[in-house]
Amino acid sequence: MTEQETQQRIVHNWQSVQQQVRETALACGRDPNAIRIIGVTKYVDEQLTRALISAGCRDLGESRPQLMWQKSEAMQDVTPLSWHMIGHLQRNKVRRLLRCEPTIHSIDSERVLSAIAEEATQQGICINVLLEVNISGDEAKTGFVTDAVEPILEAQQQPGIQIRGLMAMAGWGTDPTTARRQFEKTRELRDQLQIATGRPLPELSMGMSGDFQAAIKEGATMVRIGSSLFDGVIERK
Numbered sequence: 001m002t003e004q005e006t007q008q009r010i011v012h013n014w015q016s017v018q019q020q021v022r023e024t025a026l027a028c029g030r031d032p033n034a035i036r037i038i039g040v041t042k043y044v045d046e047q048l049t050r051a052l053i054s055a056g057c058r059d060l061g062e063s064r065p066q067l068m069w070q071k072s073e074a075m076q077d078v079t080p081l082s083w084h085m086i087g088h089l090q091r092n093k094v095r096r097l098l099r100c101e102p103t104i105h106s107i108d109s110e111r112v113l114s115a116i117a118e119e120a121t122q123q124g125i126c127i128n129v130l131l132e133v134n135i136s137g138d139e140a141k142t143g144f145v146t147d148a149v150e151p152i153l154e155a156q157q158q159p160g161i162q163i164r165g166l167m168a169m170a171g172w173g174t175d176p177t178t179a180r181r182q183f184e185k186t187r188e189l190r191d192q193l194q195i196a197t198g199r200p201l202p203e204l205s206m207g208m209s210g211d212f213q214a215a216i217k218e219g220a221t222m223v224r225i226g227s228s229l230f231d232g233v234i235e236r237k
């Protein structure tokens with residue numbers, strides 16, 4: 001594939017995903033603009049990441065902190081650009097990661113949450129975070145068990161962070177019906193938490209290439225799409 005063919009393919013994929021998101025939203029009576037597409041670039045290098053940006057994607061998701069800060073440092077010429085951390089984060093990576101002021105979807109411990117709050121305060125910034133919930137009960141999955149979330153919301157009123165909502169993934173190999181039920185459970189949990197704590201939790205990060213339509217029907221405000229955007233360009237993961 002020439003560079004131009006690659007670019008055309010990515011433009012095509014981006015527009016196709018955007019259209020599917022729009023159609024799914026409209027079909028269930030939601031505003032398509034209330035759903036942000038996070039382009040997950042963890043599979044690709046800087047060049048393909050730039051191709052996706054050129055296609056129009058301005059929200060990028062990475063699952064490894066090092067790759068996020070490397071790319072963000074290499075792409076400081078691109079503005080505006082928003083970074084989204086979607087993978088497990090260790091405390092010793094927080095300082096450098098926060099320089100790109102990411103939204104962090106994958107908070108899975110109180111320790112890492114406190115580390116982010118402390119570092120953000122030192123850097124004089126405020127970081128939007130989501131609490132990752134292990135909604136499928138899948139042992140291989142990270143995230144809080146559902147019962148653990150409310151005490152964290154009650155306890156965590158630290159400066160430097162704003163807890164904006166929940167993130168969830170359907171279990172491995174889940175069929176679409178089961179995936180949808182898991183997303184529904186995530187939304188219900190969010191609704192209960194808002195009532196119980198009185199804190200607004202507007203964001204629901206859920207849905208990937210294989211199940212984003214189900215997630216949108218259940219109220220996702222951010223969908224994290226990787227392989228569909230690079231279809232035909234890299235081998236499908």
Ligand SMILES: *Cc1c(COP(=O)(O)O)cnc(C)c1O
Nearest residue numbers: 040063086208209224225226227
């Ligand atoms: C890789 C990844 C995605 C994107 O998955 P695709 O199936 O490639 O769209 C979304 N969310 C998380 C947490 C990921 O690690």
